[in-house]
Amino acid sequence: MKISIAPIPYFWEKDRVLAFYQQLQDAPVDIVYLGETVCSKRRELGLTNWLAIAEQLTVAGKEVILSTLTLIEAESELAGLKQIVENNRYPVEANDMAAVQLLAGRGKFVIGPHINTYNSKTLALLHEMGASRWVVPVELGNKTISSLQNNRPLGLETELFTYGRLPLAFSARCFTARAHNRPKDSCEFICLDYPDGLTMYTQDKASFLVLNGIQVQSAAIHNLITHLDELKKQHIDIIRIAPQAEGTTEISTIIKHALDGGLSQDMAAKQLEQYQSNNVCDGYWNDQAGMSQSGSPVDV
Amino acid sequence: MELICPAGNLPSLRAAIDNGADAVYIGFRNATNARNFPGLNFSPEEAIEGLHYAKESGKRIFLAVNTYATPESWKEAVDTVDTAAEIGVDALILADIGLMQYASHSHPDLRLHLSVQASATNRHAIALYHERFGIKRVVLPRVLSLAQVQNLVEKTAVEVEVFGYGSLCVMVEGRCALSSFVTGDSPNSAGVCSPAHAVRWVETPSGRESYLNGVLINRYKNKEMAGYPTLCKGRFQVNDKVFHAIEEPTSLNLLEILPDLLKSGVTAIKVEGRQRSKAYVSLVTRTLREALDACLADPENFTPSSDSIAQLMLLSEGSCHTLGAYHRPWQ
Numbered sequence: 001m002k003i004s005i006a007p008i009p010y011f012w013e014k015d016r017v018l019a020f021y022q023q024l025q026d027a028p029v030d031i032v033y034l035g036e037t038v039c040s041k042r043r044e045l046g047l048t049n050w051l052a053i054a055e056q057l058t059v060a061g062k063e064v065i066l067s068t069l070t071l072i073e074a075e076s077e078l079a080g081l082k083q084i085v086e087n088n089r090y091p092v093e094a095n096d097m098a099a100v101q102l103l104a105g106r107g108k109f110v111i112g113p114h115i116n117t118y119n120s121k122t123l124a125l126l127h128e129m130g131a132s133r134w135v136v137p138v139e140l141g142n143k144t145i146s147s148l149q150n151n152r153p154l155g156l157e158t159e160l161f162t163y164g165r166l167p168l169a170f171s172a173r174c175f176t177a178r179a180h181n182r183p184k185d186s187c188e189f190i191c192l193d194y195p196d197g198l199t200m201y202t203q204d205k206a207s208f209l210v211l212n213g214i215q216v217q218s219a220a221i222h223n224l225i226t227h228l229d230e231l232k233k234q235h236i237d238i239i240r241i242a243p244q245a246e247g248t249t250e251i252s253t254i255i256k257h258a259l260d261g262g263l264s265q266d267m268a269a270k271q272l273e274q275y276q277s278n279n280v281c282d283g284y285w286n287d288q289a290g291m292s293q294s295g296s297p298v299d300v
Numbered sequence: 301m302e303l304i305c306p307a308g309n310l311p312s313l314r315a316a317i318d319n320g321a322d323a324v325y326i327g328f329r330n331a332t333n334a335r336n337f338p339g340l341n342f343s344p345e346e347a348i349e350g351l352h353y354a355k356e357s358g359k360r361i362f363l364a365v366n367t368y369a370t371p372e373s374w375k376e377a378v379d380t381v382d383t384a385a386e387i388g389v390d391a392l393i394l395a396d397i398g399l400m401q402y403a404s405h406s407h408p409d410l411r412l413h414l415s416v417q418a419s420a421t422n423r424h425a426i427a428l429y430h431e432r433f434g435i436k437r438v439v440l441p442r443v444l445s446l447a448q449v450q451n452l453v454e455k456t457a458v459e460v461e462v463f464g465y466g467s468l469c470v471m472v473e474g475r476c477a478l479s480s481f482v483t484g485d486s487p488n489s490a491g492v493c494s495p496a497h498a499v500r501w502v503e504t505p506s507g508r509e510s511y512l513n514g515v516l517i518n519r520y521k522n523k524e525m526a527g528y529p530t531l532c533k534g535r536f537q538v539n540d541k542v543f544h545a546i547e548e549p550t551s552l553n554l555l556e557i558l559p560d561l562l563k564s565g566v567t568a569i570k571v572e573g574r575q576r577s578k579a580y581v582s583l584v585t586r587t588l589r590e591a592l593d594a595c596l597a598d599p600e601n602f603t604p605s606s607d608s609i610a611q612l613m614l615l616s617e618g619s620c621h622t623l624g625a626y627h628r629p630w631q
Contacts (some may be wrong), residue, residue, distance in 0.1 A: 012340060096425060097424070101425060119370055125401055171471045179538045179539060200537070203536065289481065
């Protein structure tokens with residue numbers, strides 16, 4: 001199994017982004033997804049900057065994919081999408097059907113986690129259009145995945161979100177701006193203040209979700225480290241790790257050791273704890289509520 | 301401009317037709333549609349009865365098959381599409397491209413609409429569904445501004461339907477897994493959001509608490525009106541402040557901008573709420589019918605009557621209305 005790093009979901013200053021990918025060059029990861037997937041107002045880096053990072057990562061031996069925006073409404077966002085699709089150098093991850101429409105027939109592309117791929121017919125159809133890899137929608141459990149894997153088209157790679165805060169929902173409303181009583185149009189880039197997103201708690205003080213601009217994530221870290229053997233058995237080709245403000249390189253190193261058998265899965269789980277500001281969950285994989293964790297009592 | 305109204309059973313369907321709906325949308329009693337609630341929806345026999353009733357008044361019936369079928373539920377979804385074609389529904393409302401391909405190949409004469417659950421928010425996405433599966437109409441997610449809706453009407457080859465009244469999804473439809481994160485069931489996979497089986501109410505000395513699968517969604521002081529714990533409409537704490545951090549309980553109401561929608565060439569406005577009562581469907585349909593007729597007769601001078609606003613306000617979630625994303629500052 002290969003390891004991939006998802007696009008950075010948060011809004012970071014340019015220097016922080018550059019440092020992050022500088023560090024990743026030496027990390028034991030195979031594939032790196034680059035670009036802004038959440039909010040088109042985040043413009044610390046333009047396509048030229050992303051392509052420069054892509055070049056460095058390629059030189060360092062990484063496979064680079066350019067990711068596209070998930071919610072596309074404005075003509076300006078479509079124009080940005082078109083530029084990425086026509087980059088002529090790197091494959092593209094489609095996160096909206098607009099991207100699929102533009103990519104179909106242009107060669108290989110990746111179906112991102114925000115395209116709803118729930119059955120074999122859909123998978124076959126997207127493969128026919130040119131998809132050579134798909135990232136499983138986060139809410140699918142191992143039973144459904146197993147069935148999809150058994151019928152997947154030849155040559156289609158499967159990538160599974162394996163570690164990090166789950167990307168759960170997108171809106172036209174900016175929740176981070178809302179929490180600061182600012183309209184989205186004058187958000188003053190408040191997201192820059194929250195490199196790991198803004199945690200939302202229940203009234204009994206449990207961390208619940210993370211607000212990341214127009215995206216909502218889980219506060220819990222989705223962690224399938226103790227399921228790696230099952231993932232292998234299901235012929236998952238690539239495991240995806242989501243960037244977080246600190247520790248992404250270390251996290252990928254631990255997971256790589258566990259994959260290679262140099263570290264037991266339990267030991268890896270233990271070592272990962274130091275990078276977890278929150279509890280962990282693995283419910284989706286077990287066909288349960290995403291927030292639940294194997295071995296924990298379920299409160300229904 | 302057509303008025304499309306919801307029905308969760310035959311009496312509501314008849315009420316919608318009687319009160320002025322141009323078309324009624326329904327779902328079968330299974331997990332193939334986004335209102336898979338206990339005690340709701342139609343058997344094929346009831347759907348046939350509804351079709352007859354609509355036909356007599358020259359009205360139409362649309363059937364929603366708008367969840368995303370998994371391999372386990374694929375057969376049920378395909379059977380539902382076949383049944384819909386067999387009984388002669390006027391249009392099928394689909395979200396999944398696998399199912400769209402099946403429907404367009406197996407039943408080429410069946411009219412297809414793109415469900416709001418397909419999250420098509422731009423012209424390229426809509427073009428994909430139009431070119432590959434021949435969809436005739438798109439139902440737009442409730443996240444677009446009025447200007448964006450107008451732009452889409454101009455630039456797409458298909459009819460445009462927008463939500464005009466009812467509960468408001470603040471998330472892009474089809475792209476929200478919050479409910480499955482908390483309960484295991486989501487609109488995409490199971491046709492439900494914040495399902496009733498996961499709801500628990502607790503009375504405490506200081507008031508009521510609502511929980512969804514053990515997660516505290518809201519606390520109500522004594523005498524405060526309590527709402528259904530839809531998880532995005534709870535009160536949570538962010539930066540030491542407790543508030544409706546995602547969305548207030550409020551209803552979408554587009555009465556105010558009816559003339560703008562009409563002018564922009566929107567084909568139909570849709571009322572949310574297949575889970576609502578017959579009385580609700582009757583009142584909302586009648587009120588919107590009157591408003592639409594008044595607007596069609598004299599769009600330049602149309603303003604919603606205070607009576608119609610009052611009527612709809614009574615039915616609103618949290619007794620509160622919003623223009624949602626149609627009104628740019630909301631975004």
